[in-house]
Amino acid sequence: MKIKSAEFVVSNSKVEQCPNSALPEYAFIGRSNVGKSSLINMLTDRKSLAKTSAKPGKTQLINHFLINKNWHLVDLPGYGYAQVSKSTKKVFQKFITAYFEKRTQMVCAFVLIDSRHAPQKIDMEFMQWLGEHNVPFCIIFTKADKLKPKVLEKNIHNYQAEMLEIWTQMPEFFITSASTGTGKDEVLDYIEAINQQ
Numbered sequence: 001m002k003i004k005s006a007e008f009v010v011s012n013s014k015v016e017q018c019p020n021s022a023l024p025e026y027a028f029i030g031r032s033n034v035g036k037s038s039l040i041n042m043l044t045d046r047k048s049l050a051k052t053s054a055k056p057g058k059t060q061l062i063n064h065f066l067i068n069k070n071w072h073l074v075d076l077p078g079y080g081y082a083q084v085s086k087s088t089k090k091v092f093q094k095f096i097t098a099y100f101e102k103r104t105q106m107v108c109a110f111v112l113i114d115s116r117h118a119p120q121k122i123d124m125e126f127m128q129w130l131g132e133h134n135v136p137f138c139i140i141f142t143k144a145d146k147l148k149p150k151v152l153e154k155n156i157h158n159y160q161a162e163m164l165e166i167w168t169q170m171p172e173f174f175i176t177s178a179s180t181g182t183g184k185d186e187v188l189d190y191i192e193a194i195n196q197q
């Protein structure tokens with residue numbers, strides 16, 4: 001898919017205030033600092049459409065972007081960031097879960113996982129929650145440029161093995177780098193294929 005236009009629409013903390021539109025939407029979710037906003041910029045060829053930061057906790061709202069005038073891309077706040085106060089963390093969790101429970105236009109969630117790390121409990125629990133709530137999701141392994149190809153391959157292999165202890169099959173997954181553009185065409189073509197169904 002070619003990105004012809006990418007526009008910021010609105011940010012808010014309430015799912016009820018998200019755009020009143022039936023366009024299909026795709027949400028990017030994962031731990032703080034995993035690279036959600038950077039990936040969105042990479043996919044859309046825009047340097048700073050979504051705000052990024054080396055400091056975790058940058059994205060704090062539900063951000064809608066209109067792509068090619070016919071689908072929405074959604075940048076969500078990260079979960080599991082220990083540095084924010086417990087009560088703030090709870091607010092994130094509440095509106096993130098409310099988003100997935102109520103937003104029927106959401107056709108696929110992309111759960112971002114840092115390719116450098118072994119499976120983390122919080123990500124496993126989050127995917128379990130998505131499964132229990134019948135939310136379709138894929139996995140995106142991020143920051144692939146930070147690893148040597150052999151190590152990357154081993155990490156993905158280990159991740160799959162651990163997923164298969166819980167799930168009967170591995171969800172669709174992609175390997176990406178916001179720095180080099182790896183995985184861009186694969187993710188965009190996947191979205192395009194769903195949009196054309």
Ligand code: GTP
Pocket residue numbers: 031032033034035036037038039051052053054055056057058059060077078079142143144145146176177178179180
């Ligand atoms: P929050 O909004 O805080 O939850 O974070 P986020 O998941 O949106 O992460 P963000 O895109 O802001 O990136 C976090 C940090 O990781 C930034 O310093 C990015 O430059 C860096 N980063 C993100 N993706 C990549 C990547 O693919 N490769 C490399 N080398 N760095 C990356």
Ligand code: MG
Pocket residue numbers: 036037038051052058059075076
């Ligand atoms: Mg962000």
